Amino acid sequence: MPVDLPGLLSPRPHLLLTPGPTPLHPRAQEALGRELLGHMDPEVFALNREIQQDLRAMYGAAPGTFTALLAGTGSLGMEAGFANLVEPGDEVLVCVNGAFGARMAEMAARYGARVRQVAAPHGEAIRPEDVAAQLGGVSLVALVHGETSTGVLNPLGQIAKLVRESGALLTVDAVTTAGMEPFHMAEWGIDYVYTGAQKCLSAPPGVAPVAISDRALARQAARRTPTPLWYCDFSGLRDYWERQAYHHTVPVHLHYALHAALRAALEEGLPARRARVAALGRALLSALAPLGFTPYVPDPAARLPTVLALRLPPGLDDAATRQALRAREISITGGLGPTAGLIWRLGLMGEAARPAPYRRLLHELEDLLAAPGLCGRFDEALAPLPA
Missing domain, CATH: 3.90.1150.10 (Aspartate Aminotransferase, domain 1)
Structure with a gap:
C-alpha cells in the first residue's frame, strides 16, 4: 500500500x-545525489580538508584552528563541548535566558560540573556585568549567542572579553548566528563553538560544524579522567580529521551537502x-x-x-x-x-x-x-x- x-x-x-x-540550498540538494564514496576514500579526505578551511573562514578562526563536523545535530555539538572540557567538580558558569541556555546548564551538570547560572528574563539579553560578578574560580563559561527559543541576541563580544581576562574557557552556541553574519572566534577569544548544518547554512540536519581552540585542546589533553563521550572525544576526532585514521563512519553524503552549502554561503559573503x-x-x-x-x-x-x-x-x-x-x-x-x-x-x-x-x-x-x-x-x- x-x-x-x-x-x-x-x-x-x-x-x-x-x-x-x-x-535546503539548491547546491546542497544537488550534492545529495552524488555517488557514495567510503569515509576513508582519498576524495572524501580532500573534501574534508576544504570543509575545515571553509569552517575557519565562517567562524573567523585563527589559521590552523582545528575544525570538524560531528556526526549529529547541534545538540551533539553542545554536549561534545561539556564532555571534553568539563570534569567532575569543575566550576562552570552557564548563561541562561531561554531553553537552550537551560539545556547547557543541564548538560554541564550531567558531566559533574558545579554549575552556577547567570540568568536574565525571557526576552532580555544576559548582562555582561552579571557575568563579571560570577567569574571567580570558574574554569569554563557557556553562552548561547542567539537564543532560538526567545529571539534574543546576547552580547557575545563583551562577555567574551571578560571571560578571556578571567582565564576561563568559553564555549559558545552559534546555532542561529554562524553562517548568517560575520563571526569572530579568534578576535573574541572563543575556545569552542558549534552550530547545526540545518540552520543558517541550509544543509540537511545531521552534522554539527565545530571549531576548537588550541587552549581547549590543551585542556582536554590534560584531563585527569578520560573523556566520557567516546564518540566525540576530541582526540579521536583529530585522529580522523587530521591524521586520516579510522575513528567512526562519518555520514559522507551529509559532508557533500554541507560542503556545497557552506561554500555557497562564503561565496555570497x-x-x-x-x-x-x-x-x-x-x-x-x-x-x-x-x-x-x-x-x-x-x-x-x-x-x-x-x-x-x-x-x-x-x-x-x-x-x-x-x-x-x-x-x-x-x-x-x-x-x-x-x-x-x-x-x-x-x-x-x-x-x-x-x-x-x-x-x-x-x-x-x-x-x-x-x-x-x-x-x-x-x-x-x-x-x-x-x-
Missing part, C-alpha cells in the same frame, strides 16, 4: 519558515547575508505591525536577526492559524515553554531568508486573517532587496 507523504506530490513546495530546519536578513526582518515587521504584531524583545539591540520573535496580537488563535497555514503547505513555529501561545518565531536563516517564501506566507495570511495589504506593505519596505 503506498505511503502518503505530505508535500511529496504537492503542486507547491512545502515552505519551512521555522527556526530550523531551513529549506557573510556581510551580504547579514544585510539581506536585516532587510527582510524590517520588511516583515512593517507588514505585520498594523495587525498588532509587536517585537517580543523590547530592546532593538538585543533582537536576534535570524529568528524574528513576534508577540501575537490580542485575539489571534495561535494554534488554529498555524494549523491552517500547515494545511496550505507552510510551517511556522510558535513559542517554546513559557512563550507558547504568546509568540511566533519566524526563521530568517539561509534559504528561508528570501523575499519569495515570506511573500507567500503573507499572501496566505491576507486570506486567513482577512487582512489585505500585507504583501503590499512588505514589497514597499523591501524594494531595494532582490528576490
Whole structure:
C-alpha cells in the first residue's frame, strides 16, 4: 500500500519558515545525489580538508584552528563541548535566558560540573556585568549567542572579553548566528563553538560544524579522567580529521551537502547575508505591525536577526492559524515553554531568508486573517532587496 507523504506530490513546495530546519540550498540538494564514496576514500579526505578551511573562514578562526563536523545535530555539538572540557567538580558558569541556555546548564551538570547560572528574563539579553560578578574560580563559561527559543541576541563580544581576562574557557552556541553574519572566534577569544548544518547554512540536519581552540585542546589533553563521550572525544576526532585514521563512519553524503552549502554561503559573503536578513526582518515587521504584531524583545539591540520573535496580537488563535497555514503547505513555529501561545518565531536563516517564501506566507495570511495589504506593505519596505 503506498505511503502518503505530505508535500511529496504537492503542486507547491512545502515552505519551512521555522527556526530550523531551513529549506535546503539548491547546491546542497544537488550534492545529495552524488555517488557514495567510503569515509576513508582519498576524495572524501580532500573534501574534508576544504570543509575545515571553509569552517575557519565562517567562524573567523585563527589559521590552523582545528575544525570538524560531528556526526549529529547541534545538540551533539553542545554536549561534545561539556564532555571534553568539563570534569567532575569543575566550576562552570552557564548563561541562561531561554531553553537552550537551560539545556547547557543541564548538560554541564550531567558531566559533574558545579554549575552556577547567570540568568536574565525571557526576552532580555544576559548582562555582561552579571557575568563579571560570577567569574571567580570558574574554569569554563557557556553562552548561547542567539537564543532560538526567545529571539534574543546576547552580547557575545563583551562577555567574551571578560571571560578571556578571567582565564576561563568559553564555549559558545552559534546555532542561529554562524553562517548568517560575520563571526569572530579568534578576535573574541572563543575556545569552542558549534552550530547545526540545518540552520543558517541550509544543509540537511545531521552534522554539527565545530571549531576548537588550541587552549581547549590543551585542556582536554590534560584531563585527569578520560573523556566520557567516546564518540566525540576530541582526540579521536583529530585522529580522523587530521591524521586520516579510522575513528567512526562519518555520514559522507551529509559532508557533500554541507560542503556545497557552506561554500555557497562564503561565496555570497557573510556581510551580504547579514544585510539581506536585516532587510527582510524590517520588511516583515512593517507588514505585520498594523495587525498588532509587536517585537517580543523590547530592546532593538538585543533582537536576534535570524529568528524574528513576534508577540501575537490580542485575539489571534495561535494554534488554529498555524494549523491552517500547515494545511496550505507552510510551517511556522510558535513559542517554546513559557512563550507558547504568546509568540511566533519566524526563521530568517539561509534559504528561508528570501523575499519569495515570506511573500507567500503573507499572501496566505491576507486570506486567513482577512487582512489585505500585507504583501503590499512588505514589497514597499523591501524594494531595494532582490528576490
